[in-house]
Amino acid sequence: MFSFFKRYAETIAGVDIYPKVSLVIFFIFFIALLWFTFHTDKNYIDEQANIPLD
Amino acid sequence: MNVEHFKYDNRWVRNFAFASFLWGFVGMLVGLIIALQLVYPQLNFVEWTTFGRLRPLHTNAVIFAFVGNGIFMGVYYSLQRLLKTRMWSDKLSAIHFWGWQLIIVAAAITLPLGISAGKEYAELEWPIDIAITLIWVVFGINMFGTILTRRERHLYVAIWFYIATWITVAMLHIVNSMEIPVTFFKSYSLYAGVQDALVQWWYGHNAVAFFLTTPYLGLMYYFLPKAANRPVYSYRLSIIHFWSLIFLYIWAGPHHLLYTALPDWAQSLGTVFSIMLIAPSWGGMINGLLTLRGAWDKVREEPVLKFMVVAVTAYGMATFEGPMLSIKSVNAISHYTDWTIAHVHVGALGWNGFLTFGILYWLLPRLYKTQLFSTRLANVHFWLGTLGILFYVIPLYWGGINQSLMWKQFTPEGILKYPNFLETVNAIRPFYMMRVVGGLLYLVGTTVGIYNLLKTAGQGEFQKEEEASAPALEKNYTTHSNEGWHRVIERRPLQMLVFSLILVAIGGIVEFVPTFLIESNVPSIASVKPYTPLELHGRDIYIREGCYNCHSQMIRPFRSETERYGEYSKAGEFVYDHPFQFGSKRTGPDLQREGGKYPDSWHFNHMLDPTSMSPGSIMPAYSHIIDHNLDTSTTEAKIKVMQILGVPYAKGYEKTANTDLETQAASIQANLRKDGVKVSKDKEIIALIAYLQRLGHDIRTKPQPTSDKH
Numbered sequence: 106m107f108s109f110f111k112r113y114a115e116t117i118a119g120v121d122i123y124p125k126v127s128l129v130i131f132f133i134f135f136i137a138l139l140w141f142t143f144h145t146d147k148n149y150i151d152e153q154a155n156i157p158l159d
Numbered sequence: 160m161n162v163e164h165f166k167y168d169n170r171w172v173r174n175f176a177f178a179s180f181l182w183g184f185v186g187m188l189v190g191l192i193i194a195l196q197l198v199y200p201q202l203n204f205v206e207w208t209t210f211g212r213l214r215p216l217h218t219n220a221v222i223f224a225f226v227g228n229g230i231f232m233g234v235y236y237s238l239q240r241l242l243k244t245r246m247w248s249d250k251l252s253a254i255h256f257w258g259w260q261l262i263i264v265a266a267a268i269t270l271p272l273g274i275s276a277g278k279e280y281a282e283l284e285w286p287i288d289i290a291i292t293l294i295w296v297v298f299g300i301n302m303f304g305t306i307l308t309r310r311e312r313h314l315y316v317a318i319w320f321y322i323a324t325w326i327t328v329a330m331l332h333i334v335n336s337m338e339i340p341v342t343f344f345k346s347y348s349l350y351a352g353v354q355d356a357l358v359q360w361w362y363g364h365n366a367v368a369f370f371l372t373t374p375y376l377g378l379m380y381y382f383l384p385k386a387a388n389r390p391v392y393s394y395r396l397s398i399i400h401f402w403s404l405i406f407l408y409i410w411a412g413p414h415h416l417l418y419t420a421l422p423d424w425a426q427s428l429g430t431v432f433s434i435m436l437i438a439p440s441w442g443g444m445i446n447g448l449l450t451l452r453g454a455w456d457k458v459r460e461e462p463v464l465k466f467m468v469v470a471v472t473a474y475g476m477a478t479f480e481g482p483m484l485s486i487k488s489v490n491a492i493s494h495y496t497d498w499t500i501a502h503v504h505v506g507a508l509g510w511n512g513f514l515t516f517g518i519l520y521w522l523l524p525r526l527y528k529t530q531l532f533s534t535r536l537a538n539v540h541f542w543l544g545t546l547g548i549l550f551y552v553i554p555l556y557w558g559g560i561n562q563s564l565m566w567k568q569f570t571p572e573g574i575l576k577y578p579n580f581l582e583t584v585n586a587i588r589p590f591y592m593m594r595v596v597g598g599l600l601y602l603v604g605t606t607v608g609i610y611n612l613l614k615t616a617g618q619g620e621f622q623k624e625e626e627a628s629a630p631a632l633e634k635n636y637t638t639h640s641n642e643g644w645h646r647v648i649e650r651r652p653l654q655m656l657v658f659s660l661i662l663v664a665i666g667g668i669v670e671f672v673p674t675f676l677i678e679s680n681v682p683s684i685a686s687v688k689p690y691t692p693l694e695l696h697g698r699d700i701y702i703r704e705g706c707y708n709c710h711s712q713m714i715r716p717f718r719s720e721t722e723r724y725g726e727y728s729k730a731g732e733f734v735y736d737h738p739f740q741f742g743s744k745r746t747g748p749d750l751q752r753e754g755g756k757y758p759d760s761w762h763f764n765h766m767l768d769p770t771s772m773s774p775g776s777i778m779p780a781y782s783h784i785i786d787h788n789l790d791t792s793t794t795e796a797k798i799k800v801m802q803i804l805g806v807p808y809a810k811g812y813e814k815t816a817n818t819d820l821e822t823q824a825a826s827i828q829a830n831l832r833k834d835g836v837k838v839s840k841d842k843e844i845i846a847l848i849a850y851l852q853r854l855g856h857d858i859r860t861k862p863q864p865t866s867d868k869h
Binding site for chain 1: 237240241311313315316317380381384385388389390391394395398399402403406428665669
């Protein structure tokens with residue numbers, strides 16, 4: 106079942122691209138998350154926080 | 160504005176609540192029994208109640224029955240109220256409830272029978288795996304149906320946690336349960352060795368993350384503000400908490416495999432992400448605790464809040480300890496010991512247990528429109544539970560570290576100070592006994608709690624349907640021109656689902672693809688050969704008896720381990736292991752180099768009565784393996800499945816495999832007879848001995864005096 110995977114094995118050049126890609130994904134993800142979170146309207150945030158208590 | 164009237168469905172909330180605490184009691188009781196078995200091995204009684212079979216029952220019952228029903232109780236209650244609508248389909252709710260209970264019953268029957276896939280917390284065999292998938296889909300349809308017919312446009316943060324839970328658990332369960340059936344009750348994992356280990360611990364770690372943590376965080380974000388009657392401390396923090404938690408958690412699985420044969424880069428990835436996890440976890444804990452700002456006076460009087468405060472604190476402790484245990488030098492001490500057991504019980508007893516009971520004490524009086532039967536008894540439960548947790552975990556921390564240090568202790572002459580493994584077991588037996596006391600206190604507390612809850616239900620009147628009203632959702636929603644990205648996604652549950660899936664899939668893909676596809680990650684060893692048919696049967700007996708619950712097959716590259724067990728483990732040794740059997744705990748010694756250490760007759764006598772060969776052993780006796788005949792009718796099917804999985808048995812070998820089996824069995828029988836043991840060659844014990852003698856055989860080298868790698 107897994108023997109056919111092996112054919113692809115050689116075609117992947119170098120594992121070192123993985124950490125680099127992950128670092129970039131991470132960096133962008135967290136900067137974007139923080140940016141959007143802190144640029145959200147305060148009233149809107151309060152509304153959301155009160156949904157369970159309605 | 161068009162106000163619509165409708166009814167909340169409390170029936171299934173109530174049923175899940177009862178199922179949760181009743182199964183919880185059963186799961187904890189089994190836990191107490193297996194804790195006692197470690198002190199009094201004679202309590203293993205018959206084959207169906209041996210430690211190796213009951214321990215999976217305990218873990219599965221607590222995770223999937225106690226916490227599982229707790230999740231559904233909380234989701235079914237909060238989802239309706241947060242979305243101002245009834246659960247989408249009463250019929251699906253019923254199928255979900257009864258289906259889940261049937262799965263639990265099936266698990267409670269099959270696990271003691273030894274029907275096991277041999278992977279921790281994923282022991283259930285393939286027919287039950289399929290049932291779990293179907294019922295999980297029913298839950299998903301019911302949840303999404305509810306979300307899509309809601310009367311509240313925005314999805315509160317708790318619901319994001321539910322959505323991420325649903326999609327991630329689905330992914331984990333399906334990927335890890337990939338197996339090829341041999342018979343109705345037996346299958347082999349699609350993956351082998353190191354790859355199987357990586358998939359399993361990606362699953363195992365994220366079962367903790369997405370079954371025991373994210374849904375309960377969703378419950379925390381709903382029930383804690385409800386109980387404290389104030390909004391969550393920072394909704395912004397909860398947004399960051401959610402996205403960073405689900406993004407980071409999925410990568411951390413390899414920290415269960417530090418110093419093993421898993422490629423080093425994957426181990427490092429697991430460590431880095433585990434340490435980063437402190438940030439979102441503590442963000443969540445702080446958010447929970449600070450929700451009580453200005454309400455701490457209430458915590459003194461209100462048992463609900465007491466339970467919740469201890470739960471959130473336990474969450475904080477467990478999520479600090481977890482990353483610490485992921486640091487390689489700490490893990491070198493903690494792994495394979497009771498330290499890990501203590502760690503998970505801070506989470507299970509503290510976080511899951513106490514949050515469940517906090518919610519139950521809040522919920523049941525509301526479902527039954529009455530007051531809690533006794534606040535005093537709830538306080539008694541609280542103190543019994545809190546003391547129970549302390550009496551449980553402290554002895555295990557102590558015992559675990561103590562034993563690990565004994566394993567690593569050398570004399571000034573450079574030989575192991577405690578070469579006899581049993582010496583280190585007997586040193587910590589008093590701690591095992593103290594743990595029993597802690598577990599007992601906790602269970603007594605739970606019993607008091609159940610009594611209190613049943614009395615509360617008895618004195619009230621069940622509100623099966625609850626009247627509610629809310630304006631209908633406008634069809635055409637005009638967006639604000641400057642609304643952020645997150646506001647958009649909060650209105651769109653399906654996009655949220657897809658986005659969550661992408662986030663959790665990234666981590667898995669980055670870890671899996673290189674391990675599966677790059678050959679140099681699992682270097683092959685020419686001398687490693689497939690198991691003989693008899694050994695394969697023996698291995699399946701090993702799995703059936705749950706030997707992996709107490710014995711590892713993974714020697715780490717430390718001098719203390721190579722001295723004790725022999726050459727350290729290589730990735731290439733496990734390429735035919737479907738499933739892998741690395742184990743995660745050494746209640747007994749590692750077995751990877753067991754083959755050839757003792758004569759066949761030693762194993763025979765050891766299985767019959769472990770104390771005859773190892774005085775003071777706490778291993779159960781396995782006389783039933785000596786009594787049972789080996790079922791060789793499945794040999795052909797087993798070899799065939801192995802061939803499909805890529806194990807290089809010669810073409811057509813499945814037809815002649817039983818002949819080889821007979822020959823090997825006869826030679827073991829002859830060996831035994833030489834030592835005065837008379838046994839028929841068609842008994843299971845012969846196959847088990849064949850397997851145990853094979854372990855480590857393929858790369859047998861004398862334990863070399865290695866340089867100290869650590």
